[in-house]
Amino acid sequence: MTHLQARGVVKAYGPTPALRGVTLDVAEGEIVAVSGPSGCGKSTLLHCLAGILRPDVGEVSWRGDRIDTWSESARSRLRRTEFGVLFQFGQLVAELTAAENVALPLLLAGTGRRAARTAAVNWLDRFGVAELADVRPGEMSGGQQQRCATARALVTEPRVLFADEPTGALDTLTGEQVLTQLVRLAREQRTTVVLVTHEPRVAAYADREVVLRDGMVDHTGLGFEASLGGGVR
Amino acid sequence: MLLGLLGAGSKHGYELKRAHDERLPRSRPLAYGQVYATLGRLLRDGLVTATGQDRDAGPERTTYALTDDGRAALDQWLGSVEPPMPHVTGALFTKVVVALLDADVDRAQAYLIAQRRAHTERLRELTAVKTAARATLDDIVAADYAIAHLDADLRWLHTTLSRVADWHREVHS
Numbered sequence: 001m002t003h004l005q006a007r008g009v010v011k012a013y014g015p016t017p018a019l020r021g022v023t024l025d026v027a028e029g030e031i032v033a034v035s036g037p038s039g040c041g042k043s044t045l046l047h048c049l050a051g052i053l054r055p056d057v058g059e060v061s062w063r064g065d066r067i068d069t070w071s072e073s074a075r076s077r078l079r080r081t082e083f084g085v086l087f088q089f090g091q092l093v094a095e096l097t098a099a100e101n102v103a104l105p106l107l108l109a110g111t112g113r114r115a116a117r118t119a120a121v122n123w124l125d126r127f128g129v130a131e132l133a134d135v136r137p138g139e140m141s142g143g144q145q146q147r148c149a150t151a152r153a154l155v156t157e158p159r160v161l162f163a164d165e166p167t168g169a170l171d172t173l174t175g176e177q178v179l180t181q182l183v184r185l186a187r188e189q190r191t192t193v194v195l196v197t198h199e200p201r202v203a204a205y206a207d208r209e210v211v212l213r214d215g216m217v218d219h220t221g222l223g224f225e226a227s228l229g230g231g232v233r
Numbered sequence: 234m235l236l237g238l239l240g241a242g243s244k245h246g247y248e249l250k251r252a253h254d255e256r257l258p259r260s261r262p263l264a265y266g267q268v269y270a271t272l273g274r275l276l277r278d279g280l281v282t283a284t285g286q287d288r289d290a291g292p293e294r295t296t297y298a299l300t301d302d303g304r305a306a307l308d309q310w311l312g313s314v315e316p317p318m319p320h321v322t323g324a325l326f327t328k329v330v331v332a333l334l335d336a337d338v339d340r341a342q343a344y345l346i347a348q349r350r351a352h353t354e355r356l357r358e359l360t361a362v363k364t365a366a367r368a369t370l371d372d373i374v375a376a377d378y379a380i381a382h383l384d385a386d387l388r389w390l391h392t393t394l395s396r397v398a399d400w401h402r403e404v405h406s
Binding site for chain 1: 364384388
């Protein structure tokens with residue numbers, strides 16, 4: 001069953017078009033990579049699918065409901081309960097410890113303090129950083145921060161995880177360890193994943209790859225740096 | 234490789250084959266004939282020696298061990314780096330050059346696109362080996378080696394794909 005759907009999505013920033021009519025279906029439990037060169041619109045597509053941005057034209061549906069017509073507060077609630085979002089730089093709250101950061105989405109959803117802390121430490125443990133539970137982000141390496149951010153994105157056991165270049169700032173080994181663990185957990189829990197990346201090696205973690213080029217889905221197989229016609233470099 | 238396996242303790246031919254296939258799960262399995270032919274050469278060169286024979290409920294088996302010369306040869310091999318040669322004689326590179334010389338831009342591009350698909354597919358298979366819940370470090374390290382090489386090829390395929398029209402013009406000018 002189609003879980004998440006974009007239909008003819010158009011989005012521009014001022015006069016600059018970022019998406020020029022993207023249609024995409026994502027099935028439940030599917031791991032889809034959205035790839036393409038910088039500026040192809042992949043992050044904008046992720047923001048539209050996650051309900052962070054509203055498309056100018058077109059529809060975004062989640063389990064058959066059009067979320068692009070929902071109010072900001074309804075979309076924000078959806079993001080807190082059903083979706084998890086992970087960015088390139090973890091964006092942890094600097095004043096909070098790792099456990100407090102990971103517990104945050106649960107506290108916002110009304111879970112009690114003690115249960116939230118237990119779940120947070122449990123999730124930190126799955127990413128091998130349980131010993132950092134009481135450490136603040138400023139005292140962690142980039143890799144440790146991103147493991148905490150991944151734990152935070154998954155702690156509510158979301159139906160869909162949106163990850164935008166989640167390992168872009170990490171060294172190869174750390175990046176691969178984070179991705180491997182993320183994919184294993186997603187498979188175990190049948191979490192749908194939309195993974196934005198410009199690297200084929202990262203896209204290979206997905207079941208399927210959708211390549212964007214100039215704001216459109218590229219079906220030619222050319223993708224990436226390639227463009228047809230004369231004068232290409 | 235056989236010297237290295239014997240470095241860890243004496244073994245007979247069958248154990249050597251098994252240890253090789255276990256340690257290098259993604260390379261081609263060793264044929265028995267190959268094991269015994271190599272052992273024969275190593276014996277001739279004085280790098281290994283036959284240390285004994287045993288027969289437990291099967292055919293008689295000879296156990297082999299490293300000699301001092303064998304240990305020295307192994308140490309030398311382990312201590313020397315491989316020449317960092319780009320694989321310019323590889324079939325991939327040759328095919329692209331020939332496609333360009335012999336055919337038009339479209340044919341060369343079609344080949345590059347098809348090859349990129351095949352590489353991407355293999356990359357996905359190897360990545361699945363790594364993310365499988367029961368993957369051992371043996372599996373992961375072997376998959377990493379192949380992934381890194383495929384990734385390098387893929388990057389080259391991408392850039393060549395975007396250069397192919399200019400390159401064709403240059404070759405045929």
